Amino acid sequence: MSAFTTVCASEFILLDHHPDLSRRPEARPGLIDAENRRAALTWNIFRTLELIAPPFWLRRFRARLDALTSLEAGSASLSIRLWVVLPTPADRWRQEPVRVDALIETDAAVYGVMTLDGSDVELSDSTLARPDTILRLIDAVSWYAGARDCYIALITSDWADTPVGSALIERYRGSRDVLARRLPHRRDGLVNVRGIGRMTWRDLAAIVRDCAESNSLTDLERCAAGQTEQWLDSLGIHPAD
Helix, strand or coil, rough: CCCCCCCCCCCCCCCCCCCCHCCCCCCCCHHEEEEEEEHHHHHHHHHHHHCCCHHHHHHHHHHHHHHCCCCCCCCCEEEEEEEEEEECCCCCCCCCCCCEEEHHHHHHHCEEEEECCCCCCCCCCCCCCCHHHHHHHHHHHHHHHHCCEEEEEEEEEECCCCCCHHHHHHHHHHCHHHHHCCCCCCCCCCCCCCEEEEEHHHHHHHHHHHHHHHHHCCHHHHHHHHHHHHHHCCCCCCCCC
16 A cells, blocks of 8 residues: 655646646545545646657656557657546447546557546446446547557556556456457447556656656756656655666
8 A cells, every 4th residue: 555645736736727727627525635636646747748758758658558569659749638528439328428537649549547546446336237437438538549549547556556447457458359348339349449558656757757867858858857756756656666
């Protein structure tokens, strides 16, 4: 179980007046500290990575997922949107859009990211024949990606904190047949899903550290990464080996 350090909204780095802040989910009663911390981790790390040359960090991100089934050429252009709401293609679930914590897009691929911190995915209404949270994320991001490759990432504090999410990721990454059976409305067979994987915030801290220490990046890029590396260290989140 990971150590838990509270953060507040004032600890958001690169705050400015970014439109993504208007999409930040409202904290549920009793979970304000936990959800502020998760939102701050998501914001600070991905807003920092957005400032850094994509070829440098995106391949490291893919490698940390340990889910590579193709090699995307290094992309010079990239966009990151946070807390994006995507529709699902199945008619009966259109009233329940999927919130993607981080949506990373290049010309060739789309990465859908779900973030957790000290928590697990919810399995409510388990008696109903409906997709679980991870399956709905895969469905929505794959449909949105269209002809582009699709990658799914679950990021959490520690796998001891997220046993259900971890099991679901392993189930779906291991068999395309399972995806096809669970999502029969997808006549395309989800052929664009090229990788499903998981990592921890410590893995992302390692990517940020690599950016801060790289001689191939600009002073501005290293400075942004260094600021975020120090902030993560203050939370007790240290780079994974």
